[in-house]
Amino acid sequence: MQISSRFSVAVHVLSLLALPEQDGVLLTSERMAGSVNTNPVVIRRILGQLKKAGLVEVRPASGGTFLTRQPATITLLEVYRAVEVVEEGQLFSVHDKPNPACLVGRHIQSALDDTLQRAQTALEQVLAHTTLQQVTTDIAAKALIA
Template sequence: MSANSRLTIAAHALAWIGLYQRQGHEVATSEQIASSVNTNPVVIRRLLGDLRRAGLVESRRGVGAGWSLARDLESMTLLDVYEAVEPGPLFALHRAAPDPECVVGHGIQPAMRRIYDGIEETLRSELARVTLKDVLQDVLAAPR
């Protein structure tokens, strides 16, 4: 099972747009962002679509087309980004109900649900503490 990188790529895109706008540019293209992320612009456009639906970015069509932040980086948390790009719970239970006659099958889902709920609560709490401004500051402070 591979790890999901949508949150990381979304944070990367938002920090990049924020820095680009600080440098005096109004909008960034998905091609520019994709170059920084080293991925296909289609991947970036899909992700930015999720971020737009969450009110984190805006898009402009036509001449001067591109993406801009809908909010300041200071007012966006990683939790906002996570909720925009990661639908559903962090962990899933069985696809089919386990055997209720089996002692493990009977109790495994409630036991795992309690554990997963605690993990999800901790994750959300930690993500809510970090703004995209914090992320960009860490990025800019990193040694090259």
């Protein structure tokens, strides 16, 4: 099991928007797809989710796509939520009908729940403390070295 690459693709797309290559060329789903190496429809679907979350503004036709906020104010947790790769609070699936006639069956869900929630929250907090700007700064830094 893996968390869908929709998340990494979304971060990729947002990085493209945050680091415009300035050649005045319109950044269409087609061009983004070229950078990510996927199909333009995949990009449009993700842009639709980012739009719904209020992270980008997308105008049909040759209207262009823009970030609605500064990269420093956008956290990876917001992106993670936006693309709905994991339903909130549901990273771990727990078998749903344990036998209530059994001591363990009766209490396993609540006994596990606290730990699983904490594990999940720990992961999310790392994402919450990383911004889009940190990612683009890192990309730019690596570009200078190489």
